[in-house]
Amino acid sequence: MDKRVFFKGWWLPALLVAPQLLISFVFFFYPSGQAIWNSLFLPDPFGLKTEFVGLDNFRFLLSDPYYLASFKTTIIFSTAVSVSSMALGLYLAALADRLIKGAGVYQTLLIWPYAIAPAIAGVLWLFMFNGNIGLASYYLKGLGYEWNHTLKGDQAMFLVILASSWGRISYNFLFFLAGLQAIPKSIIEAAAIDGASFWKRFGTIVIPLLSPITFFLLVVNIVYAFFDTFGVIHTITSGGPEQSTTILVYKVFSDGFVSQDLGSSAAQSVILLVLVGILTVIQFKYIERKVHY
Amino acid sequence: MVEKKKSGYWLTHLGLILGVLFIFFPVWLTFVASTVTQDAIIYPPLPMLPGTEFFENYANALFRGSPEGYGAKVPVIKMMINSAIMAIGITVGKIIISLLSAFAFVYFRFPFRNLCFWLIFITLMLPVEVRIVPTYEVVANLNLLNTYTGLIFPLIASATATFLFRQFFMTIPDEMVEAARMDGCSPMRFFFDILIPISKTNIAALFVILFIFGWNQYLWPLLMTTDPDMRTIVMAIDSMIPTGDDYAHWPTVMATAMLAMVPPVIVVISMQKFFVKGLLESDK
Numbered sequence: 001m002d003k004r005v006f007f008k009g010w011w012l013p014a015l016l017v018a019p020q021l022l023i024s025f026v027f028f029f030y031p032s033g034q035a036i037w038n039s040l041f042l043p044d045p046f047g048l049k050t051e052f053v054g055l056d057n058f059r060f061l062l063s064d065p066y067y068l069a070s071f072k073t074t075i076i077f078s079t080a081v082s083v084s085s086m087a088l089g090l091y092l093a094a095l096a097d098r099l100i101k102g103a104g105v106y107q108t109l110l111i112w113p114y115a116i117a118p119a120i121a122g123v124l125w126l127f128m129f130n131g132n133i134g135l136a137s138y139y140l141k142g143l144g145y146e147w148n149h150t151l152k153g154d155q156a157m158f159l160v161i162l163a164s165s166w167g168r169i170s171y172n173f174l175f176f177l178a179g180l181q182a183i184p185k186s187i188i189e190a191a192a193i194d195g196a197s198f199w200k201r202f203g204t205i206v207i208p209l210l211s212p213i214t215f216f217l218l219v220v221n222i223v224y225a226f227f228d229t230f231g232v233i234h235t236i237t238s239g240g241p242e243q244s245t246t247i248l249v250y251k252v253f254s255d256g257f258v259s260q261d262l263g264s265s266a267a268q269s270v271i272l273l274v275l276v277g278i279l280t281v282i283q284f285k286y287i288e289r290k291v292h293y
Numbered sequence: 294m295v296e297k298k299k300s301g302y303w304l305t306h307l308g309l310i311l312g313v314l315f316i317f318f319p320v321w322l323t324f325v326a327s328t329v330t331q332d333a334i335i336y337p338p339l340p341m342l343p344g345t346e347f348f349e350n351y352a353n354a355l356f357r358g359s360p361e362g363y364g365a366k367v368p369v370i371k372m373m374i375n376s377a378i379m380a381i382g383i384t385v386g387k388i389i390i391s392l393l394s395a396f397a398f399v400y401f402r403f404p405f406r407n408l409c410f411w412l413i414f415i416t417l418m419l420p421v422e423v424r425i426v427p428t429y430e431v432v433a434n435l436n437l438l439n440t441y442t443g444l445i446f447p448l449i450a451s452a453t454a455t456f457l458f459r460q461f462f463m464t465i466p467d468e469m470v471e472a473a474r475m476d477g478c479s480p481m482r483f484f485f486d487i488l489i490p491i492s493k494t495n496i497a498a499l500f501v502i503l504f505i506f507g508w509n510q511y512l513w514p515l516l517m518t519t520d521p522d523m524r525t526i527v528m529a530i531d532s533m534i535p536t537g538d539d540y541a542h543w544p545t546v547m548a549t550a551m552l553a554m555v556p557p558v559i560v561v562i563s564m565q566k567f568f569v570k571g572l573l574e575s576d577k
Contacts, residue, residue: 005467006400007480013401017409020394020455027428027450028416034427092312095305102306108565109313113320114572115557117509117527123534123550124319127326133543135322138337169316171572178573227422231511235531249422256426257516265426272423280417 038266057267074247078225085165086217089172097180114170119231125163126236153244156237160245163236164229172217179213219283248272326547334543354548359533369549372526379525380507382445387454387503388496395458396484417452421513429516439520454499461495498571501564505557526553
């Protein structure tokens, strides 16, 4: 891990790490500590004083039907976003990998939506599905299907999943393509000579060899769906209708800033902190394993 | 390739083209909507080809802002400048502090080195959204609301770039430092004259990733900026669509959406090689 040769002295390196340490303390450790601290207190309704309540905030949250519903929403939402964007990304990458020429052109055509902010993606899809003027809702109405995601929870959910997955395809495509191109062609050719069909080869060679990258992408996409999709939800549904699209991070925001329920919001932050912590540990375990290959 | 069937070849292209169309379609509609009149939009269906109001709509958005919605009439060009300052501030700030601390971790032995290392690496992967309320309080107490400093610094506190530079520095042969030290080169001279030049590709790769990360920030500027003049384009667009959504001035909103997409998309496409490298390496 360490270099054999290094420079002497300790004040210069101390000076060099100081800026990052300082920023980490002010904007990371102190606020995270505050979140944990606040989660143990309950402010009175007038905000004049706070009372130590121990783990009551957590106990209340875990028996609060709205919070549990939000948990369920988050699981459905993040599973749907991860699975659909990964499936499409893998599909397109598998096709591009078959091409000898032109894979680069398709790569350029497919990766740029990575640069589009989730909030902007939200506006784009909101425009298409707007109940009065949207093109999609117009044609759906023509087919006899009434589209109104501001009233119907399942339609709202579908729309935020669609908008969140759309921009994410590029990311998954790029990783799967890199993974596919790293598979030695000789293995595939050997299987083909032995008479394995394309699907047989795909199922028994390609998929197992891609499993580390698939696992990595699953974790990264879940983290994306947990946090980065805030912009999509805020622009399209604002968590509604009737909280049907309120994912956990949106609830932290709406309880903390809109309803000013600071104790509960802090407890929710802590729960999110723990969830991401678990995902990070899983991720690191995976990276360690990969090094041993 | 193993099999060469003509039909398979065309089906492959067909599948890819369908994928490309699915990716392009919403953006194409947005572009069309940004070039037509309000009437063409509010009486559906929207035409499939661009209209004649391109210059009119973009000039309106850029210099006069949206006529409707909260914080209306702020010229979009002002928001784009704010976004650019925030994105470049985050990018440059993060690259500088990460280069410095990665240099210290790899090329020095100093007291509490391991402790410092872990303190910084704990910040990996914990996004600002998780600790949003207390971070907001910190920034408010420091009187940094509605300032560029407040927009930029909380988003620099993460170790991804440090991690990447550290990994890269570890691969540089030891002979490099040995030779430099034998020639009487000071640590900072080594840093500026050798380390930075050979890290150029990595710096470029991180630049692309961090610029997009910075430009696309949403929740943080949403909380931070109450002053309309400080708003960034990505967060401001939502407020141009009032809840009774018939009243949005759609051509301006759609022109603004295009303007919010263009700078990061240009960065990705023009620096594609670095972008791919940065993405594949920094996230792993």
